[in-house]
Amino acid sequence: xTPALVDVQGLxxxxxxxxxxxxxxRPRAVVRAVDDVSFAIAPGQTLGLVGESGCGKSxxxxxxxxxxxxxxxxxxxxxxxxxxxxxxxxxxxRRRMQIVFQDPxxxxxxxxxxxxxxxxxxxxxxxxxxxxxxxxxxxLLEEVxxxxxxxxxxxxxxxxxxxQRVGIARALSVxxxxxVLDEPVSALDVSVQAQVLNLLADLQQRRRLTYLFIAHDLAxxxxxADHVAVMYLGKIxxxxxxxxxxAGPRHPYTTSxxxxxxxxDPKAQRQRIVLAGDVPSPAHPPPGCPxxxxxxxxxxxxxxxxxxxxxxxxxPGQLAAxxxxxxxx
Amino acid sequence: MEPLLRVRDLKTYFVTEHGSGTxxxxxxxxxxxxxGETLGIVGESGCGKTxxxxxxxxxIPEPPGHIRPGSFIEFEGRNLLTLEPRELRAIRGNxxxxxxxxxxxxxxxxxxxxxxxxxxxxxxxxxxxRAARTRAIEMLNLVGIPDPDxxxxxxxxxxxxxxxxxxxxxxxxxxxPKLLIADEPTTALDVTIQAQIxxxxxxxxxxxxxxxxxxxxxxxxxxxxxxxxxxMYAGQVVEQAPTxxxxxxxxxxxxxxxxxxxxxxxxxxxxEHGRLHGIPGQVPAATAWPDGCRFxxxxxxxxxxxxxxxxxxxxxxxEGEPGAxxxxxxxxxxxxxxTPHP
Numbered sequence: 057x058t059p060a061l062v063d064v065q066g067l068x069x070x071x072x073x074x075x076x077x078x079x080x081x082r083p084r085a086v087v088r089a090v091d092d093v094s095f096a097i098a099p100g101q102t103l104g105l106v107g108e109s110g111c112g113k114s115x116x117x118x119x120x121x122x123x124x125x126x127x128x129x130x131x132x133x134x135x136x137x138x139x140x141x142x143x144x145x146x147x148x149x150r151r152r153m154q155i156v157f158q159d160p161x162x163x164x165x166x167x168x169x170x171x172x173x174x175x176x177x178x179x180x181x182x183x184x185x186x187x188x189x190x191x192x193x194x195x196l197l198e199e200v201x202x203x204x205x206x207x208x209x210x211x212x213x214x215x216x217x218x219x220q221r222v223g224i225a226r227a228l229s230v231x232x233x234x235x236v237l238d239e240p241v242s243a244l245d246v247s248v249q250a251q252v253l254n255l256l257a258d259l260q261q262r263r264r265l266t267y268l269f270i271a272h273d274l275a276x277x278x279x280x281a282d283h284v285a286v287m288y289l290g291k292i293x294x295x296x297x298x299x300x301x302x303a304g305p306r307h308p309y310t311t312s313x314x315x316x317x318x319x320x321d322p323k324a325q326r327q328r329i330v331l332a333g334d335v336p337s338p339a340h341p342p343p344g345c346p347x348x349x350x351x352x353x354x355x356x357x358x359x360x361x362x363x364x365x366x367x368x369x370x371x372p373g374q375l376a377a378x379x380x381x382x383x384x385x
Numbered sequence: 386m387e388p389l390l391r392v393r394d395l396k397t398y399f400v401t402e403h404g405s406g407t408x409x410x411x412x413x414x415x416x417x418x419x420x421g422e423t424l425g426i427v428g429e430s431g432c433g434k435t436x437x438x439x440x441x442x443x444x445i446p447e448p449p450g451h452i453r454p455g456s457f458i459e460f461e462g463r464n465l466l467t468l469e470p471r472e473l474r475a476i477r478g479n480x481x482x483x484x485x486x487x488x489x490x491x492x493x494x495x496x497x498x499x500x501x502x503x504x505x506x507x508x509x510x511x512x513x514x515r516a517a518r519t520r521a522i523e524m525l526n527l528v529g530i531p532d533p534d535x536x537x538x539x540x541x542x543x544x545x546x547x548x549x550x551x552x553x554x555x556x557x558x559x560x561x562p563k564l565l566i567a568d569e570p571t572t573a574l575d576v577t578i579q580a581q582i583x584x585x586x587x588x589x590x591x592x593x594x595x596x597x598x599x600x601x602x603x604x605x606x607x608x609x610x611x612x613x614x615x616x617m618y619a620g621q622v623v624e625q626a627p628t629x630x631x632x633x634x635x636x637x638x639x640x641x642x643x644x645x646x647x648x649x650x651x652x653x654x655x656x657e658h659g660r661l662h663g664i665p666g667q668v669p670a671a672t673a674w675p676d677g678c679r680f681x682x683x684x685x686x687x688x689x690x691x692x693x694x695x696x697x698x699x700x701x702x703x704e705g706e707p708g709a710x711x712x713x714x715x716x717x718x719x720x721x722x723x724t725p726h727p
Contacts, residue, residue, distance in 0.1 A: 108577055108578075109546065215667055216430070245429045245602040246605075247643060250645075250646035251664075253648070279652075318608065318647075319605060320604050320647045322628045331581070333531070
């Protein structure tokens with residue numbers, strides 16, 4: 057097996073509980089946004105990181121790039137220990153790891169033209185200037201499927217799909233090896249979503265990119281991921297190669313997420329497991345298995361309410377954190 | 386059966402600021418909603434779905450917008466476009482209700498959810514404050530919010546996205562409307578919460594016997610809920626059919642493209658190396674719809690006639706009554722051409 061390009065071991069990020077009004081009173085409970093998360097991604101591969109809002113998946117993406125500081129854990133990218141790096145080498149490493157955000161409206165500076173947005177990283181990382189920079193900007197735009205004349209546009213003149221293409225071009229401008237894609241298609245129409253997913257697949261092939269693809273929709277992830285990790289309340293509850301996970305999910309949460317995907321076929325026979333309620337607050341996770349209050353598994357028992365299931369290998373290459381992983385839903 | 390709502394040749398235009406012309410956002414749309422049925426309205430952003438629903442409620446800001454003479458919107462036999470404001474208010478929010486896409490911005494942050502749900506009941510049904518509060522608690526219970534007695538006094542910021550969308554639904558349904566217009570009710574939500582909300586709408590519709598207009602860009606969402614589907618493109622209806630017929634035999638190339646864009650769990654893993662067959666390009670500006678068939682620049686079947694001549698809605702035949710399945714496409718006259726050009 058080739059060594060992983062991205063290796064994450066025991067990643068932890070806790071946010072301190074806020075105090076009440078005016079900073080008085082007792083601080084509230086610590087929010088365990090990311091709680092001991094481990095995974096590895098081989099070069100040129102995609103890990104899909106899936107879960108509902110608030111499960112900590114975006115925090116994982118940001119902590120890996122040190123856009124927020126992790127509290128514990130080891131992150132290695134391209135053989136370099138990211139967590140231990142000082143400011144200067146970290147900046148150099150940033151050339152090799154970039155991020156694309158969910159909201160194509162909020163993540164582009166409304167006062168900068170597309171040209172300025174693409175020229176800035178080239179200048180900061182001393183990659184190109186002058187005529188060379190112009191050439192690179194034009195070819196970047198073409199690579200993401202935009203006419204080079206878009207360089208003169210401001211974000212408000214672009215559609216959601218075009219903005220997302222600019223966000224991708226900006227991330228690619230420094231020629232990274234690794235991209236964190238944080239819900240890159242969730243805010244787009246299905247037709248545009250398909251275009252952007254195809255673009256990401258093409259770019260990955262052409263540039264041998266490695267992706268951490270964060271999403272809440274397992275159907276979207278199926279089109280791009282080689283491996284899938286499912287997160288719930290700050291922890292990975294299932295992890296497996298994509299074909300294995302889609303063919304036979306072992307955690308009832310994964311099964312529920314799969315059943316929630318709308319099927320574009322009115323005659324489809326299926327049982328939709330509708331999970332009751334919302335994700336509990338990560339400041340007050342339920343005792344035992346954190347999924348137990350919403351779990352639809354018929355065998356669920358007292359053990360689920362008291363004993364936290366460990367993430368363990370239940371089949372070759374497939375890990376699940378469920379006491380009943382051998383009897384999946 | 387008399388339709389509950391009949392929209393005929395609706396044209397809603399906007400005069401743009403920069404003199405770039407008139408935006409023909411909705412340009413000759415006709416459809417009907419039967420009592421108790423769910424009608425799905427599907428299309429990409431910019432196709433006129435939302436303007437259609439706002440026109441029905443007469444919520445189009447005038448100026449810059451206006452509904453053209455000759456348009457006709459009839460609800461239970463009354464033309465909504467000629468009603469006095471007072472008469473219109475008696476229908477809007479009472480017999481026709483609407484839920485919007487963004488539950489975050491559609492709720493007032495400074496009133497409790499109970500007050501916001503109760504308001505319509507006080508205005509339209511002249512309930513006392515106390516009775517309206519009781520009704521609000523009933524509604525919260527109906528939409529599946531736990532501890533409704535407590536939640537009634539909460540503010541929107543104390544609730545999650547899924548809960549706020551439930552509150553929106555409770556607000557819309559408090560007067561037991563005959564028609565609910567749901568504009569992208571699940572688009573901003575997680576798939577799990579989307580499944581909850583769709584299930585809830587199905588159940589409430591069955592219990593209350595109301596008709597629903599479900600507006601979405603995702604054909605996957607209408608497949609499980611709608612009885613019939615209207616597909617809109619560039620301000621027009623391009624295909625209209627019972628849901629089963631539409632999915633079994635999507636005839637308009639735009640419908641085909643929308644269907645192929647939906648990521649599916651049942652797709653073979655390496656469908657052309659994981660590629661989705663979407664629709665190239667994007668919806669043109671409403672100030673400059675293309676000549677001929679408005680879809681032709683993005684259509685993989687287009688030929689000379691499509692560029693020159695706008696197709697009318699043609700009857701596709703098939704099962705059911707004449708006119709049950711209609712399509713605005715020249716392919717219907719020359720089915721041989723349904724082989725894409727290289």
